[in-house]
Amino acid sequence: MSSCLVGIDIGGTKLAVVIANSDGRILNKIRQPTKSYKGFEYAIRLIFDMIDQLLHLEQLTRDQVLSIGISCGGPLDTQTGVVYSPPNLPDWEAIPLADIVESEFKIRPVIENDANAGALAEWRFGAGRGYNHVVFMTMSTGIGAGIVVDGRILHGASDCAGEVGHQVLIPNGPVCGCGNRGCLEAICSGPAIAKRAQEKVRKNPHTKILDLVDGNIAMIRSEEVLEAAKSADPLALDLIKEVSFYMGWGIANLVNIVNPDIVLVGTIAVAAGDLLLEPIRRTVLEMSMQRPGGIVKIMPAQLGQHIGDLAAISLVV
Ligand SMILES: [Zn+2]
Numbered sequence: 317m318s319s320c321l322v323g324i325d326i327g328g329t330k331l332a333v334v335i336a337n338s339d340g341r342i343l344n345k346i347r348q349p350t351k352s353y354k355g356f357e358y359a360i361r362l363i364f365d366m367i368d369q370l371l372h373l374e375q376l377t378r379d380q381v382l383s384i385g386i387s388c389g390g391p392l393d394t395q396t397g398v399v400y401s402p403p404n405l406p407d408w409e410a411i412p413l414a415d416i417v418e419s420e421f422k423i424r425p426v427i428e429n430d431a432n433a434g435a436l437a438e439w440r441f442g443a444g445r446g447y448n449h450v451v452f453m454t455m456s457t458g459i460g461a462g463i464v465v466d467g468r469i470l471h472g473a474s475d476c477a478g479e480v481g482h483q484v485l486i487p488n489g490p491v492c493g494c495g496n497r498g499c500l501e502a503i504c505s506g507p508a509i510a511k512r513a514q515e516k517v518r519k520n521p522h523t524k525i526l527d528l529v530d531g532n533i534a535m536i537r538s539e540e541v542l543e544a545a546k547s548a549d550p551l552a553l554d555l556i557k558e559v560s561f562y563m564g565w566g567i568a569n570l571v572n573i574v575n576p577d578i579v580l581v582g583t584i585a586v587a588a589g590d591l592l593l594e595p596i597r598r599t600v601l602e603m604s605m606q607r608p609g610g611i612v613k614i615m616p617a618q619l620g621q622h623i624g625d626l627a628a629i630s631l632v633v
């Protein structure tokens with residue numbers, strides 16, 4: 317009887333369930349909106365239904381499920397499997413997720429926060445393959461990281477390692493979601509870039525960014541900044557320069573502390589490519605110590621939209 321792996325990716329907007337064979341090759345997947353306003357009982361029920369649907373489609377039964385991996389927004393406790401109110405799932409306060417899944421499937425799932433699971437996925441299946449020390453940085457709504465050291469996720473004493481977005485780079489700088497000021501995330505996340513672009517465009521409306529939103533400043537996102545920068549718009553290029561400086565500074569700090577082989581940066585860096593990565597590399601080289609800075613590679617993450625599917629599976633493959 318063949319066995320299979322189940323991966324569950326729980327996000328604020330969508331739930332995804334994948335089924336893979338025991339080598340981690342994905343056989344099938346389903347996505348559904350999370351409808352977080354309906355609460356966690358709804359989401360759990362939906363996830364169980366999605367698993368059963370997939371098993372049915374692949375002509376498998378629950379008995380053939382070997383392991384279950386869950387990737388979910390943190391904070392969460394990987395030992396007890398309890399999820400503590402992730403920002404994108406506000407009513408998931410102290411949900412014993414691993415216990416709930418175990419009581420349904422009689423299998424203790426492996427649970428990990430999405431940045432850590434993403435790092436494992438990039439390490440096993442993406443641009444981190446072949447390296448022992450890999451940092452995977454998310455750069456979208458927030459900035460976080462999963463850190464793989466000697467082939468293992470660095471969890472820290474209370475599963476909080478990797479909060480790289482909350483290193484303070486500008487004392488009394490812009491307010492961050494964590495309550496502090498001047499964190500890397502408050503400067504370089506997508507919403508932070510958008511906010512600063514809007515402020516700059518209000519002062520200087522002679523920019524292509526404004527054309528891209530038909531003159532509606534409130535519609536400016538990081539995507540428009542990137543697009544305008546690609547056509548050499550001076551204001552957009554200024555913003556990219558700022559963002560790459562602070563990202564480079566943040567990464568240089570990490571490079572000195574973790575000494576990774578490679579740092580992979582997600583979403584915004586993937587969309588921007590060398591426009592952002594080249595100045596980041598220069599800053600890292602300038603600001604980090606010579607030995608760790610000299611060997612580290614700074615590259616875009618590779619798995620893109622597939623990362624969620626592979627993240628959960630990479631916990632159990
Ligand atoms: Zn912060």
